[in-house]
Amino acid sequence: MSLRGVRGLVLDIDGVLLDARSSYHAVAEEAARRAIAPLVGEAQARAAPFDRQREVPAFKATGGFNDDWEMSRAIALLLYLRARREAPDLARFLAEAGGRGVTALYAKYPVPIAPDGIARICGALYGGSMCRDLFGFEAKDAVPDAPERGMWENEEVLPDSRLLAAVAARFPLALYTGRNAGESRLAQRLCRLKIPEELCWVADGHRPRKPDPAGLLWLTHALLRRAPRPSQVLFLGDTADDQAASRAAQDAGAPIIYAHIEAPGDTTRVLSRLLAETGDALA
The missing domain is CATH 3.40.50.1000 (HAD superfamily/HAD-like)
Incomplete structure (x- = not known):
């Protein structure tokens, strides 16, 4: 044309x-692992497999996951299920979203992962020392070990x-x-x-x-x-x-x-x- x-x-x-692969996408995975650690343990949260280079594009190509913080919630659910060895394959997992994103997934898998908690973790990791300017709160209030260097600096x-x-x-x-x-x-x-x-x-x-x-x-x-x-x-x-x-x-x-x-x-x-x-x- x-x-x-x-x-x-x-x-x-x-x-x-x-x-955004080294910023938002990395933040989404890291926040997801931190969010499920209280549910499955730190070791299991870290060991759950996730191929960010391959699987994030699959989320983005599905529809309903334009918001990276909401995608992080979906990744957290997927990692939780993988840690418990209850996860379907990625294609089926995304098909279950039905184009309605994270809402449909949590309706099918009612795991207690609070959306506000993940959003704050994401903001802290992305913003670092700029978190208050970007999101209205201090990074260390959400993530005590949040680095000063936010992942936005990777962009x-x-x-x-x-x-x-x-x-x-x-x-x-x-x-x-x-x-x-x-x-x-x-x-x-x-x-x-x-x-x-x-x-x-x-x-x-x-x-x-x-x-x-x-x-x-x-x-x-x-x-x-x-x-x-x-x-x-x-x-x-x-x-x-x-x-x-x-x-x-x-x-x-x-x-x-x-x-x-x-x-x-x-x-x-x-x-x-x-x-x-x-x-x-x-x-």
Whole structure:
């Protein structure tokens, strides 16, 4: 599909702008192990098998696990069942979620793992010394041995920095993310972006979350408000929930082109193609 009509970009953050494998994904596994330790013992919690490089992408491809803290709850349940040798294989476990994420899994396996407890562990491990700024509490109040260095410091920018700057200079940008406002500002700092707050659809506890397309529809309208017709928005996402939100928005008539990011180099490839097709390719 041609990108010549694109007049604005909607960007997910994790997996699109930033590599979250050594931050959020590592946090999700570590928090899950800590959460089940009181139930199965520290040794069993540490010994339960989990292949993060293979299994986290399977969660993300299933739908319903866009939120990494909720994914951590699902991982905790899976590890608990594995520690007790009661777990189905991963494909069946995810199929049991039925696209409804962690809620469906805990309905089938009512294990007493508190969601608020896991969320606080995740926040402490991710935020470190910045935990209060990001999540409103001190890391050591949730995790007494929390390191000062939060796992956010492991994040690396995925697209070429010069390319990203060129795209930001050429097109209006918006963020459509499961991060909260503080996490989103941190991501912008790492990426050297400055996107208006009103164009950042973040998780604030009130707004509809992916795969609900409400945020994507709102951002598309905002980006194209003054654009000539016909114009389109290019949305870069990387999860099943991103795909579902895009399809729903397209079905509602939104002029959206969706680009699915699967590998670390894909964001650079898509942005390079965008500049090439709109006559702004970098030398």
